[in-house]
Amino acid sequence: MTKATSVDGAAVLRWIELELPEPPWREREPFLGFVYVDPQAGLSAKGGRAGDPQQAEQPSLTVRLPIGVPGRVLGDDEAGGRGLPATPSWLPHFGPQPPAHGPWRTDPGLQGRFHAQFPDDLQVLVHDGEPRRTGKRTELCWVRVVAEEARLAAPAGAGEAATRIYVGELLNKPHGLSTVTAGERIRFVPAPGGRHPLYVTAAYLAERGEWDIAPCSSCGLAETLDPPTVMAQTRFPDAGETAPVMFTAHCALCGPPAHQLVQRRRQP
Ligand SMILES: [Zn+2]
DSSP: OOSOOOOOGGGTTSEEEEOOSSOSSSSSOOEEEEEEEETTTEEEEEEEETTOGGGGTSOOEEEESSOSSOEEEOOHHHHHHTTOOSSOTTGGGGOOOOOTTOGGGGOGGGTTTSOSSSTTEEEEEEOSSOHHHHOOOOEEEEEEEEEEEEEEOOOTTSOOOOEEEEEEEEOSOOSSOSSOOTTOEEEEESOOSSSSOEEEOHHHHHHHTTEEEEOOTTTOOOSOSSOHHHHHHHHOTTOTTOOOSEEEEEOTTTOTTOEEEEEEOOOO
8 A cells, every 4th residue: 555546536435544644543554434525524534543343333533535645445345355334324424425436536527627525516617508699608617416317329430439428416506597596407518628517408418419519629619508400590590491501600618710610410
């Protein structure tokens, strides 16, 4: 246990060992603790001296995480082999806990985005749709991820991985938006290109698979805020049923001259 891995949110509801520089015991033993989320203090671990089996259920020490000391996460087999409970009996005292194996915590597209103390909280760009149509600015809001939803299939033969969609609870009240409210569960794309994870609506997801979106020439955003058919109506209100199969749009985040190319996929 010499590697200074920082034990982070991926360890929530797991057993960990930490080499504390000045532990409150004389033996040369690591701290053994169970990682949970304290409603006020955030990510924490409770336990004690690794050699004392009683510390699992009757912890003597609480460590706030992350902490810059060498540590490691115990595998389920090792924890079970050492007689550690899957969840200690004191855990309910700290209220509802996040899911144990949230895939978002190890999603490469989200690395570095989570709040250090609250391992499922991150900032997502929320909006009412294209500012050009709605007159409303986008807003960056805190969201607590609660689930992974279905994945958006990549176009056949495109060689791209499917896009993950996550569901999260909006933690703060948007200042000027009217289609999303605090406490609401929203869907977002973790790595849409551009600078931030992006809120997406059901209407957007419903037609996303029918379109190719070439990334913004400036920020790289490869999603749009409105469904492409809505964008087409905004730009060509008289086109009616003969909606264009390809159009360029100024990036909703960068503005002119940055643009995206939006193109309807050919049917296979
Ligand atoms: Zn852009």
